[in-house]
Amino acid sequence: MSLFLQTIICGILLGAMYALIAIGMTLIMGVMKIINLAHGALVMVGMYITYFCFKEWGIDPYLGMFISMPALFLIGCLIQKYLINRLVEVDSILPENQVLLTVGIMLVLTETMRLIFKSDYRSVVTSYSTKTFFLGDISISIPMTFGFLIAMILTWLLHLFLTRTDLGRSIRATAQDRDAAIYMGVNASRITVITFGIGSALAAAGGSLLLPLFYLWPDIGHLFTAKAFIITILGGMGSTMGAILGGLTLGIAESLGATYISMGYKDVVGLIIFLLVLLFLPGGFRSFTRR
């Protein structure tokens, strides 16, 4: 029993981290309907910024978040404004060539970081990195719990932003029907720029939260991109609450798979759930909340 509970708790805590990264992607996919393969690379850049702040100025990774988030917001805006938006305007056979642009961006980001920081593995060791507390014989990691709480707060703030502010509403309108939004006077291309910026900033936040318990090297982005996709589809494109649910589901599924099947197959469990949701619940978990 304690093994089962331990597994579930690990899954929930990890799932929240995944969710935070995925929320950025779900926003981007929801508004622009493109597959962003550079998302993991953006997380990676965010992690490097946090790492740099820690090493150079001794800024705690949780505070470093407030530097990496605006920085990535800016990078995201620039990418959308000068690269992706240019492509939206031209006519092409398959809209998927935007995907390839993101592949190019991913390569450029990864290799630039490699030139600056080399390929060495980096990590940030803080006093609380391996602190835990025990509930019975279940061990709970403190930085993970902290990450979980911050992830929840950020999601809640984002939710408020999307539902209560004009800008947020415009983003949601663009996601639902871009043409209609334009007729209503929404500047859609500005909205996409802001959305990509917010998405990137959230990716950076996820990176900063992971840094104290994980590690960092230039190719780390691949790990996150696939996870973020899965969660986006699980939760339904463009839905923040869905992404949280999706993240938790994926985290728990992976943990259970690792405990009861094999660590090597844990990703297969996640992918199969993903396929089942795609097939039988195409709108993702959002379909439950709607109507």
Place this chain on the structure above:
Amino acid sequence: MISTGYKKLVVPTIVIIMAIALPFVIKAPYFQHIIIMIFIWATLGTAWNLLGGYAGQVSFGHAAFFGLGAYSAGLLIFHLNVSPWWGLALGPVISMVVAIPIGLVCFRLRGPYFALATLALGEIFRLVFTNWVSLTNGAQGILILNTFSTKIPYYFIAFLIWGISLIIVDRMIKSKLGYYFVSIREDQDAAESLGIPTTRYKMFALLPSAFIAGLVGAFYMNYIAFIDPHVVFSLSDISVMVILVVMMGGVATLLGPSIGAAIYIALSELFRAWLGSANVLAFGIIVCLVILFMPNGIIGELGTLKRLFIRQDKKAMVAGGN
């Protein structure tokens, strides 16, 4: 009519003669190697293009078919001690058989959902082949010794496979099927309302695509002489790169994938050999530039340029669809 029939014969003849002469002109095995790699990628790109370009079903999991072909060849020698060349016969068949359930599952989905479903399936194959050690030898992979020590036999086999794939795709898109494919890509709902059974026709695009990918995968095993699951089922190095190859060359054009492959292999090899550790960065920048300034690939943009000067060609309309 006579002139087009005449032209039809002339161009392939010239290409075939040039191709046969090529390995005797370019004697350096290193360049022969590069040309063989170009053929491999050109074939794989052509396979992807049939499903992704013409029928508009953008697959992020073509590594699954490629890898199955490669492993069919590899496992023949690993378990049964049968020459891996038989994989060229077995691989495509296995890929095709596996493609049927994959198609049935994924064709229910559209657009990005379809893309992500294929991505997930490709990854599942990689993980299963890594973990199912008793069948596949897991991550230790399969190592063989090359059958031929010169490149020339490989060159001709690769050329033949490329030629076969071009003929298959060419025949298909010139037939009624081609029109169905394009109609599905352009507007699936409209196609359905006209009574086209879309799932069946998507399957008609997928099966040959998987067949060709399996064929070239089996050849890859024979040529490179070592495979492991991380290599042949790779998402970033195979599944995504093949899309890149096709898009750089020109989506939904017969020769676009081949041109994309030539550029991809030549550029990445040039950069790798001369730019040291900045080579991947340079490649990434080129990718961004190509996509930004030639969003329809090189052949696609040639068409646009041409159209500025010459009257619109009806055939190109159907094939290119722009």
Place this chain on the structure above:
Amino acid sequence: MKKCLAILTVLLMVLGVTVIAGCGGGTQQGQEAQDVIKIGVILPLTGTEAMFGTMEKNSMEMAYEELKAAGKTTINGKEIKLIFEDDQSRQDAAKAAAEKLINQDKVVMLSGGYSSANTNVIAGTAQSKGIPFLIVTGSADKITKQGWQWVFRGAAAPSSKYTSALWDLFDKQIKPRNVAIIYENTDFGTSSAEAFRNDCKARGIKIVFDQSYEKGAIDFKPMLANMKKANPDVVFAVSYVMDASLIVKQMRELDFNPRLFVGGAAGYTMPEFLENAGSAAEYIASTTLWVPSVTWKGASDYFNKYKEKYGKEPDYHGAQAYATMYIIADALARAKDFTPAGIQKALKETDMMTIMGPIKFEDWEGYTNQDRPTTYVVQWQKGKLEVVWPEEAASGKLVFPVPKWNER
């Protein structure tokens, strides 16, 4: 029309590459073919393995400079020239690099090879072309078990032999009743685990837990909690750098106390491991091929010099590359002529000391041209790696059983 244009473009591209590359290769050959001995070195300088590839390249260059200062890089008026190629941590790039070095640059010998996958491909190419290939790191058993006469493995051990010293220690001192095995599902991980499993079976040691994992996982706790339940005496783990530190950190978080935790080289001996795992690294043991404190001449000099020059501590991978450069220079000095066959013969007759210990290429237990490796068991004690086995090389005493996490 469109078709013609397309075909033309393809041909132009191919022609262009040929001309550019041909010129590049041509001028080099024209000027230097007479007075240099070209050695091709293929290492991952980009991609996921780039960190190790860079360390090995640095080490080789450092060894080269030392040799040059000693006047050993010029043999009979011919200078040794190293040509480094990047394999991008991908095997088709490794194949292309090998083809280029052999056919374009006309090297007389190949070296390098970090990952087993890429080493396989380079070895296969070298064997079919008849070019001697001296492996730096690639450790899959099968590479030197093919009977390939052109492939030599000197400073690197086959992965199943990394544990020789460990088994000696187990048999003589620890005598574990049962063990748990965890390993990353890569070539190195699976073949190390397989060899360990067979050794256990031969001795009748019970394996209570045996699982692989995909490298790059964030959370190992489900697996570790499961393993804790199986309650093994000794844990044997084969992991890459950062996975290694996450595993031991999370073991502490779970308060999982095996009597001894032994890593299978790779991740558990690197400076990054200590840096990231911090105090959780204490008392973690590992097998290894080399530590800076070994008694072989020059080992600590290499370590200090590298640290000073590149500002970073090297580990056994760097030492392998450094020793390999010395083996190359030694073989070339003895070679009758600088043809591949001449170098192959000289390599075969190698009998020298390096910072990795004595090097000799022998045929044994089904291996061909394989050096008999010297292995060690080390243990992290007070933030330093101490050799604890074999006894004659020991710099510290094995702490066993290790204290529980909450008693430290």
